[in-house]
Amino acid sequence: MNILVTGANGQLGRHVRRCSADSVHTFHFTDVEELDITDLAAVQCFVSKNKIDAIINCAAYVNVDKAESEEELADKINHVAVGYLADTMAQVGGLLVHFSTDYVFGGNRNNTPCTEEEPVNPTGAYGRTKLSGEQVILASGCRHIIIRTSWLYSEYGKNFCKTMLELTKTKPTLNVVFDQVGTPTYAGDLAQAVCSIIEKDLVSGNEGLYHFSNEGVCSWYDFTKEIARQSGHKDCIIMPCHSSEYPSPVVRPSYSVLDKTKFKKTFGLNVPYWTDSLTVCLRNLGAL
Numbered sequence: 001m002n003i004l005v006t007g008a009n010g011q012l013g014r015h016v017r018r019c020s021a022d023s024v025h026t027f028h029f030t031d032v033e034e035l036d037i038t039d040l041a042a043v044q045c046f047v048s049k050n051k052i053d054a055i056i057n058c059a060a061y062v063n064v065d066k067a068e069s070e071e072e073l074a075d076k077i078n079h080v081a082v083g084y085l086a087d088t089m090a091q092v093g094g095l096l097v098h099f100s101t102d103y104v105f106g107g108n109r110n111n112t113p114c115t116e117e118e119p120v121n122p123t124g125a126y127g128r129t130k131l132s133g134e135q136v137i138l139a140s141g142c143r144h145i146i147i148r149t150s151w152l153y154s155e156y157g158k159n160f161c162k163t164m165l166e167l168t169k170t171k172p173t174l175n176v177v178f179d180q181v182g183t184p185t186y187a188g189d190l191a192q193a194v195c196s197i198i199e200k201d202l203v204s205g206n207e208g209l210y211h212f213s214n215e216g217v218c219s220w221y222d223f224t225k226e227i228a229r230q231s232g233h234k235d236c237i238i239m240p241c242h243s244s245e246y247p248s249p250v251v252r253p254s255y256s257v258l259d260k261t262k263f264k265k266t267f268g269l270n271v272p273y274w275t276d277s278l279t280v281c282l283r284n285l286g287a288l
């Protein structure tokens with residue numbers, strides 16, 4: 001297969017590059033400079049010129065707070081452009097692998113992990129645009145795998161793990177929210193899962209919507225404590241605090257754990273526990 005990876009310089013895109021190194025398929029890695037997914041003609045031209053059979057769309061607008069004042073731009077990338085990718089794949093009978101987010105939920109009031117059947121209820125612009133992206137894929141009729149994930153982090157770019165690694169090293173004290181609970185997802189594990197699904201040819205008959213994160217549950221406070229513990233940053237005093245102490249333009253869900261049962265049953269893949277994956281990431285960052 002000829003596979004196009006968009007947004008290939010992002011956290012997930014970089015891990016897809018790594019995981020696909022030994023693939024039998026031919027990968028074309030692009031980011032906005034080589035292929036702007038909001039340019040329909042460019043997408044169609046790239047797909048036809050390179051005889052693309054599948055797209056792994058790692059491109060996205062991911063700034064949750066900024067999306068509140070830039071919803072039009074976020075929508076263009078997370079929804080309209082996703083429609084271009086989906087329509088283009090529908091035209092050639094190709095596959096679209098796409099990523100969405102726990103922000104399509106407003107949080108689960110019953111504090112139970114969200115399944116794919118849970119009613120969606122985004123509370124901010126980012127979640128709305130990502131949900132529209134999911135819907136436009138369904139409307140296109142293209143073959144698709146949509147994977148909702150949460151709390152993505154990696155060795156690349158800016159993310160919570162890297163920020164807290166630095167802050168716990170340099171600050172004497174830190175206040176971190178303990179009243180938002182979810183599951184971190186190491187981008188390396190998500191990329192590995194996607195590459196395995198493609199390499200093992202598990203897509204056919206299993207198209208649809210899935211949830212994926214690492215195993216386990218924690219708060220941002222727990223996540224920070226574990227980053228500091230594993231990296232030996234003993235001097236920083238980490239205190240739990242309430243979300244209300246960090247005013248934000250977006251209401252963040254207090255409980256947004258994704259239920260991965262469908263993903264695990266369908267693809268038979270092993271999902272690592274979040275602290276084990278954190279160890280891998282910290283080791284790659286040279287912090288262990």
Ligand SMILES: NC(=O)c1ccc[n+]([C@@H]2O[C@H](COP(=O)([O-])OP(=O)(O)OC[C@H]3O[C@@H](n4cnc5c(N)ncnc54)[C@H](OP(=O)(O)O)[C@@H]3O)[C@@H](O)[C@H]2O)c1
Nearest residue numbers: 007009010011012032036037059060099101149150151152
């Ligand atoms: N990050 C999280 O915590 C999180 C949580 C849940 C779900 N997700 C989802 O997981 C997926 C991967 O996220 P990520 O953290 O890997 O994102 P990321 O690191 O921000 O990577 C996204 C990449 O897409 C590029 N891009 C932006 N606009 C583009 C365009 N018009 N055409 C082509 N490329 C474009 C970005 O370039 P620039 O950097 O130059 O803009 C960036 O390289 C996304 O679908 C996201 O919604 C992320």
